[in-house]
Amino acid sequence: MPRARTELAELVAFRSVAGPARSPGSECEATAEWLAGTLRAEGFQDVALLDTPDGARSVYGSLPGPAASPTVLLYAHYDIRPPLDESAWRTPPFTLTVRENGRWYGRGAAGCKGGIVMHLLALRALRAGGGPPVNVKLIVEGSRERGTGGLERYARAHPELLAADTVVIGDTGNVRAGLPTVTVSLRGAVRARVTVEIDPVAASRRGRSADAHSGPSGTGRTADSTRGPDATAALIRTLASLHDGEGNTVVDGLDGAGRWCGVPYPRRRFRGDAAVLHGVDLPGSGTVADRLWARPSATVTGLDCPRPGSGDGARALVCLRIPPGTDAARAAELLTRHLESHTPWGARVRVETVGQEQPFSADTTAPAYTAMGEAMRLAYGQEMRVAGLGGSVPLCGTLADLSPRAEILLIGLGEPEARVHAVNESLDPRELERMSVTEALFLWRLRNRRGHGHCRP
Known part of the structure; x- marks a missing residue:
């Protein structure tokens, strides 16, 4: 964990804001180079900087496992949203800062540079136990927050690159810190x-x-309903x-x-998470989960x-x-x-x-979901929850099209207190530790399995 904190601090220091108009392109280039160097130092093979059609760079690498073992693709992204009003941050947005509550603050700490570190921690745990029990591919996208679809187009042009039996998207989070959650539904x-x-x-x-005067036509500054x-x-x-x-x-x-049939989202909790002012009603009918996810x-x-x-x-x-x-x-x-x-x-x-962007739903009866449930029970001491996400992860639909039998799971570090994309974004280091252990246990449980499930776009 100390090493993870140091690496996350280095990643947060890069101002890799999505879109060249919002930050120097050199910041994203430097982030990609840092990642490529880190993967090489970790023993990854085939490390490459992929020039995607939207002008961004994604970083790829692979770790071979035992012969005939299944292949697992791990995903995260390094580009981030702008910090918004920097004066509203209690600590500098591009300096990872530990505050009195123990959380680590900085832009991208939870979404999604923390997801990169989560993958690295899980793989290091497996390496300490003798090496990865499955074939691993890692892809770190450089234009997720742009929404320009560069990696999706690159993947369609090179379908073999990201082909896998199982995919773990490290870009969502738990419904609440300490409650292990897999996201199974995404809106398009x-x-x-x-x-x-x-x-x-x-x-x-x-x-x-x-230059019209307000006069009879009422088009000037004193315009009225006439x-x-x-x-x-x-x-x-x-x-x-x-x-x-x-x-x-x-x-x-x-x-x-x-109607949403998974884990509920209590109205009172949502009001607090969304910082809804006292006396302001929530628009719409149905439950909060209905409105957000279904x-x-x-x-x-x-x-x-x-x-x-x-x-x-x-x-x-x-x-x-x-x-x-x-x-x-x-x-x-x-x-x-x-x-x-x-x-x-x-x-x-x-x-x-x-x-x-197409919506997405997962087949939770697939074997990988059983393995993830077992891993979360061991890492958290609680049963796995399933939740939806009001937003989208475009790559999911692309991967489901290219590998229809692949089992796709979405996990991550973006629980409500993380305030991903907002001012004062932060990461709970206990979530990073538990989710990294979860992923390591999950990969271990896949060692004797093949991908027999499917996800439907």
Whole structure:
């Protein structure tokens, strides 16, 4: 663990923020080089820096196990989200700091540089016992947080590289610190750019221009409700149609009544985890787990509102999360039709799909889940829980397509107190230790097994 802390401190010090516009590309390059050097020092073979189609670099290496043993792929990523408001951090975001509560603070500590260290710890434990009992492949992605799909495209072009009997994605976490959890359900996503423009014939009839006075048309600073149609107001009305009066996401033709049957997420606990202000209601109906893991949700992630009277269109970025059982391409069609049919006043709307990710659900009857349950029981002294994730891990769908019989499991260090992607992100070192032991025990239990399960995208 002392060595793990030192290595995580070195990783956190790299400002490997996703996207070259947000940090120097040299930081990601340096992180990838550090990882490649670490893998070589650990005895990995075939260590390579993979140039993916989105301009990022992923790091790959392999450890051979006994002849005829199954192959296990371990995954993590080294790129991180921006630190947001650095002044709001109690400690420097790129310096791993131990605070009075014993947690280790720093951007990427839990999501997902800690996942890299988790894999290394598990493999070192096995090496101390004579070496890995299975063939191991390790892939560390460099553009997970960008959402640009570089590794997915690289994997499709080189399907043999990541082929495996079992896959362990180290990028999720427990429902609560100390409660061992496997994530078995991921929502997919449709990302769309929505542009609303007022009919140009109507605009010309009104004689609007950027210099229009407020006067009778009401287009200036003192504009009131007597003015003509407004693109921003039309966009707001259009986006508002994505939720009903209770706050449920509603997209015409899309099922919004799913039920979650796994571990519950108590309402009171969620309010605390999400820091919901006192007196603010939670939108929507059904349980918290229903809404987070089994139903669609629409979020406006960006707005571009033109100056009144400019005649420019108003734009928004919309992310529609979709539960397992919903095809992303079909959801994109339904979202487009819904927005087109709910734009008021004859305004023109353009909906451009800029990204799609398929949802994912695992077959928990697969043998690997039995092995993981046994490993978690030994490492934690508690039974394994299964939970969902409101977001997505795009690589899961790609790997399920390329290796339909592969058993895919998602674990990690991102329990609620970790505040992954938020200010003051942290890691509980007890979780790192227990989850690393879990992974080592899990790999040991796979030594005499073949991949007979399957995951369905």
